[in-house]
Amino acid sequence: MATNDKIRILCADDHPLVHDGVSFALQFQSDMELVGSAFSGQEAVEQFRKLCPDVTLMDLQMPRMGGLEALVAIRREFPKARIVVLTTYSGDVQAARAISGGAVGYLLKSSLRTELVRTVREVHQGLRRIPPEIADMLATRYDADDLTPREVEILRLVAAGNSNKVVGDRLSISEETVKSHMKNVMEKLAANDRTHAVSIAMKRGFLAI
Amino acid sequence: MATNDKIRILCADDHPLVHDGVSFALQFQSDMELVGSAFSGQEAVEQFRKLCPDVTLMDLQMPRMGGLEALVAIRREFPKARIVVLTTYSGDVQAARAISGGAVGYLLKSSLRTELVRTVREVHQGLRRIPPEIADMLATRYDADDLTPREVEILRLVAAGNSNKVVGDRLSISEETVKSHMKNVMEKLAANDRTHAVSIAMKRGFLAI
DNA sequence: TTTGCGGTCACCCTTTCGGGTGATGCTTGA
DNA sequence: TCAAGCATCACCCGAAAGGGTGACCGCAAA
Numbered sequence: 091m092a093t094n095d096k097i098r099i100l101c102a103d104d105h106p107l108v109h110d111g112v113s114f115a116l117q118f119q120s121d122m123e124l125v126g127s128a129f130s131g132q133e134a135v136e137q138f139r140k141l142c143p144d145v146t147l148m149d150l151q152m153p154r155m156g157g158l159e160a161l162v163a164i165r166r167e168f169p170k171a172r173i174v175v176l177t178t179y180s181g182d183v184q185a186a187r188a189i190s191g192g193a194v195g196y197l198l199k200s201s202l203r204t205e206l207v208r209t210v211r212e213v214h215q216g217l218r219r220i221p222p223e224i225a226d227m228l229a230t231r232y233d234a235d236d237l238t239p240r241e242v243e244i245l246r247l248v249a250a251g252n253s254n255k256v257v258g259d260r261l262s263i264s265e266e267t268v269k270s271h272m273k274n275v276m277e278k279l280a281a282n283d284r285t286h287a288v289s290i291a292m293k294r295g296f297l298a299i
Numbered sequence: 300m301a302t303n304d305k306i307r308i309l310c311a312d313d314h315p316l317v318h319d320g321v322s323f324a325l326q327f328q329s330d331m332e333l334v335g336s337a338f339s340g341q342e343a344v345e346q347f348r349k350l351c352p353d354v355t356l357m358d359l360q361m362p363r364m365g366g367l368e369a370l371v372a373i374r375r376e377f378p379k380a381r382i383v384v385l386t387t388y389s390g391d392v393q394a395a396r397a398i399s400g401g402a403v404g405y406l407l408k409s410s411l412r413t414e415l416v417r418t419v420r421e422v423h424q425g426l427r428r429i430p431p432e433i434a435d436m437l438a439t440r441y442d443a444d445d446l447t448p449r450e451v452e453i454l455r456l457v458a459a460g461n462s463n464k465v466v467g468d469r470l471s472i473s474e475e476t477v478k479s480h481m482k483n484v485m486e487k488l489a490a491n492d493r494t495h496a497v498s499i500a501m502k503r504g505f506l507a508i
Numbered sequence: 509t510t511t512g513c514g515g516t517c518a519c520c521c522t523t524t525c526g527g528g529t530g531a532t533g534c535t536t537g538a
Numbered sequence: 539t540c541a542a543g544c545a546t547c548a549c550c551c552g553a554a555a556g557g558g559t560g561a562c563c564g565c566a567a568a
Contacts (some may be wrong), residue, residue, distance in 0.1 A: 106320070107317050107410070107415070108408070109320070110320035111319035111320035114322055199314040199316050201315065238544065238545085253492070253523085254524075255524085263546070271545080276526085283525080286458070288498050289498075289506075297498075449514075464554080472515085472517085475518060485556085492555080492556075
């Protein structure tokens with residue numbers, strides 16, 4: 091009976107050391123229990139289906155299916171799923187997207203153990219635990235600043251060292267169109283030039299590192 | 300007596316969860332002992348001076364002084380220091396540099412717990428524990444492909460959206476000199492243009508993300 | 509001491525970028 | 539239904555980038 095009252099936790103992260111860290115952090119919490127581990131987004135979805143945990147800790151950077159896709163997939167199937175984002179780097183759009191995608195908590199890996207435990211507990215109680223700076227990011231401009239899929243596609247080709255003309259050939263569109271897209275991208279990212287745009291996009295998580 | 304035979308370990312990483320993971324991994328190893336924790340490069344150096352650990356686990360990405368500088372600083376003061384690099388991302392030059400800088404082991408954070416323990420033990424016995432792909436990287440081209448500090452400085456300004464002319468003004472050198480440096484950078488990185496160079500440099504760890 | 513390398517600079521010339529302006533067709537949501 | 543946003547394309551023009559070539563200085567290693 092008492093055992094059933096424990097908060098059942100699933101941890102999805104491709105770093106075993108982080109799993110160990112979570113285990114360590116939870117082992118002294120009598121009201122929590124780590125019931126599953128996943129090392130990829132795909133595995134996270136499978137484990138979620140099997141275990142239906144109360145709280146899921148989800149890293150955003152994982153092999154095969156990324157954390158964001160996994161989060162969305164899980165929420166589509168289980169809209170009540172309570173998922174906490176666990177990320178290395180602060181200030182990227184990935185995080186903002188995760189919140190938009192339905193995450194109810196946000197933890198940096200540099201968080202203290204006590205923060206982890208507190209967040210899990212509060213999220214389980216139904217609260218949302220989003221740091222102000224992330225909430226601001228959503229409120230202010232990141233939502234509007236989002237690049238379209240087409241823009242990201244073009245920016246990726248530009249980052250790979252292709253000129254506007256070559257990008258146009260690759261995508262079977264005119265060079266002028268590519269220029270037009272790049273113009274929009276630079277404006278959205280407040281970049282001085284294409285190089286700046288790529289570096290901003292990489293920093294913010296629009297482009298894979 | 301027996302206690303003194305334990306391998307004394309210092310862990311330097313800005314992620315408390317990783318510390319916890321290391322604690323967890325070590326807690327069942329009777330021949331090892333975690334004697335210190337550092338959360339920045341600077342702190343790592345200070346802790347090393349104070350504790351003189353047998354083995355140091357060092358993350359490369361840390362605030363204030365980076366792991367690489369800390370490693371170099373420690374090795375300069377204590378040439379016999381046995382330092383294992385603990386990194387998130389594989390395949391970057393940072394790792395290769397760390398090896399050049401005197402690291403005797405290299406662990407991905409995605410390593411298994413058993414690998415961590417084994418590496419610590421072997422490194423303490425005097426072995427080097429460098430994965431073949433990293434060793435290859437050193438042997439083949441990364442050594443020659445290294446950018447000079449000046450080139451990195453210029454590339455960083457270019458990544459920030461400055462034109463050659465502006466970079467020249469900032470550094471009080473001619474625009475022509477900047478072009479000359481960028482030419483070399485692009486050749487070394489096998490980049491098509493400056494944008495490509497920046498994206499390659501960020502991927503390889505020349506430029507901070 | 510000579511060689512190499514890093515850092516500095518210059519000139520020329522072609523290609524590419526980036527800004528401005530404007531226009532069309534399609535889809536989607538208010 | 540109508541506005542808004544996305545993707546598409548065109549033309550002009552000045553500014554910047556990039557390729558080639560060559561040169562000088564200082565320092566450190568061979």
